[in-house]
Amino acid sequence: MDLLLHSAWRASAPYRVRIGLNLKGLAYDYAPVDLVAGQQQGEAYGAVNAQHLVPALEADGHVLTQSLSILEWLEETHPEPPLLPRVPFDRQVVRAMCGIVACDIHPVNNLRILKALAKLDVGQPAIDDWVRRWIGDGFAALEPMIAKHGDGFAYGAAPTMADCLLVPQVYNARRFKVDLSPFPALAGAADHAAEHPAIAAAHPNNQPDAQV
Numbered sequence: 001m002d003l004l005l006h007s008a009w010r011a012s013a014p015y016r017v018r019i020g021l022n023l024k025g026l027a028y029d030y031a032p033v034d035l036v037a038g039q040q041q042g043e044a045y046g047a048v049n050a051q052h053l054v055p056a057l058e059a060d061g062h063v064l065t066q067s068l069s070i071l072e073w074l075e076e077t078h079p080e081p082p083l084l085p086r087v088p089f090d091r092q093v094v095r096a097m098c099g100i101v102a103c104d105i106h107p108v109n110n111l112r113i114l115k116a117l118a119k120l121d122v123g124q125p126a127i128d129d130w131v132r133r134w135i136g137d138g139f140a141a142l143e144p145m146i147a148k149h150g151d152g153f154a155y156g157a158a159p160t161m162a163d164c165l166l167v168p169q170v171y172n173a174r175r176f177k178v179d180l181s182p183f184p185a186l187a188g189a190a191d192h193a194a195e196h197p198a199i200a201a202a203h204p205n206n207q208p209d210a211q212v
């Protein structure tokens, strides 16, 4: 299967998909989108993803958008190794962990939201506090879940979809200097997962468009 990922090195939504692809052992081509330069807003990228957001994954002539649904598609089309547990109640917990990051933390902290806040003359310190506040709220909900269900990784002893979401969100939290000391189970799981070779290969610094 021919796969082309439209990605940006530091952006967390494509980072999730890179982890998923790597965990499934799938090779893909990489098309960088420069978010700082606003390339996502251009006509060329709009023809790929009308929402003007990364990621987009081109797969055999289909264009897939929305990182969570791309991960679900990967799981359906490439079931091994599984990124969801077998038992429905367990799968639900993993999906709930993903939902906290993808639906409750990330959307209010996305680049376009921060740019909109800046236009309101809120000031950078207040914007940074905003980001930290929503990450902190989400992590406070995730911490007991990971403490209960984690066993090295966020859920159990092998990587799941929850790690695909958690690792990029913790990377982003560290960029914004979030104090992770109240979240030892969460930080421990993210750091452990980050050492997994497939997950390490998806790290922003290892991408062709990295600026480090």
Ligand SMILES: N[C@@H](CCC(=O)N[C@@H](CS)C(=O)NCC(=O)O)C(=O)O
Pocket (backbone or CB within 6 Å): 011, 012, 013, 014, 035, 040, 052, 053, 054, 055, 065, 066, 067, 068, 102, 110, 111, 112, 113
């Ligand atoms: N819900 C979408 C979110 C995608 C998204 O917000 N991507 C960000 C990067 S993490 C983006 O492209 N931002 C560009 C912008 O805000 O202009 C997903 O999970 O794929």
